[in-house]
Amino acid sequence: xxxxxxxxxxxxxxxxxxxxxxxxxxxxxxxxxxxxxxxxxxxxxxxxxxxxxxxxxxxxxxxxxxxxxxxxxxxxxxxxxxxxxxxxxxxxxxxxxxxxxxxxxxxxxxxxxxxxxxxxxxxxxxxxxxxxxxxxxxxxxxxxxxxxxxxxxxxxxxxxxxxxxxxxxxxxxxxxxxxxxxxxxxxxxxxxxxxxxxxxxxxxxxxxxxxxxxxxxxxxxxxxxxxxxxxxxxxxxxxxxxxxxxxxxxxx
Ligand code: PEP
Numbered sequence: 001x002x003x004x005x006x007x008x009x010x011x012x013x014x015x016x017x018x019x020x021x022x023x024x025x026x027x028x029x030x031x032x033x034x035x036x037x038x039x040x041x042x043x044x045x046x047x048x049x050x051x052x053x054x055x056x057x058x059x060x061x062x063x064x065x066x067x068x069x070x071x072x073x074x075x076x077x078x079x080x081x082x083x084x085x086x087x088x089x090x091x092x093x094x095x096x097x098x099x100x101x102x103x104x105x106x107x108x109x110x111x112x113x114x115x116x117x118x119x120x121x122x123x124x125x126x127x128x129x130x131x132x133x134x135x136x137x138x139x140x141x142x143x144x145x146x147x148x149x150x151x152x153x154x155x156x157x158x159x160x161x162x163x164x165x166x167x168x169x170x171x172x173x174x175x176x177x178x179x180x181x182x183x184x185x186x187x188x189x190x191x192x193x194x195x196x197x198x199x200x201x202x203x204x205x206x207x208x209x210x211x212x213x214x215x216x217x218x219x220x221x222x223x224x225x226x227x228x229x230x231x232x233x234x235x236x237x238x239x240x241x242x243x244x245x246x247x248x249x250x251x252x
Pocket of ligand 1: 010012168172173174175176212213214215233234235236237
């Protein structure tokens with residue numbers, strides 16, 4: 001059996017409410033028969049409830065871009081996994097490069113959030129990826145391996161089955177400098193080997209690994225033709241229905 005194929009759109013901190021609703025409607029109405037491909041959108045959390053309602057009875061799933069790891073309490077400005085679950089979102093991005101590099105999230109924070117997501121039956125998309133300076137020093141494998149190992153400390157085999165990983169080299173995010181299909185493929189292969197060492201071959205083969213970083217309708221074909229690339233996490237190009245739909249409808 002092949003792995004799940006996932007096309008995810010991270011809207012980051014963009015769109016007014018009405019624009020977000022229109023984008024959701026346009027994505028839903030523009031989807032052709034996409035077979036077993038899965039579509040997940042990550043709007044700003046403040047819109048999530050309404051967008052989940054719009055997506056009911058469609059194939060589009062909805063997630064949030066971040067959670068805190070506590071259930072509730074005096075944590076001004078944060079949202080908890082319990083709240084996310086309660087409004088019906090199913091997915092959560094964890095460890096996105098902007099969380100790590102703009103907001104200073106550490107591998108420890110990421111580990112706590114992954115654990116919290118599983119505790120509330122949310123499906124995490126764990127984002128990992130090296131900085132340009134790591135790549136230039138030949139440290140990409142070490143950095144990514146550490147991110148994966150630390151995030152998954154104490155995560156059981158049962159939970160891991162609901163994990164998705166996104167390999168997003170930081171130098172490719174929002175820069176227009178997409179990784180070549182060969183670089184992405186070899187990093188995905190390396191991540192899968194890391195999962196194999198942490199768990200076992202069967203589980204490692206089942207976990208979808210998405211590529212993210214300047215994906216567009218112009219470069220999706222090459223990326224998606226690679227065996228180890230099970231879909232994409234799209235930022236900028238997911239903000240317009242046409243480009244997101246063109247990406248989702250790519251031939252393989
Ligand atoms: C992202 O936000 O996860 C991302 C990959 O952004 P972009 O596609 O704009 O590089």
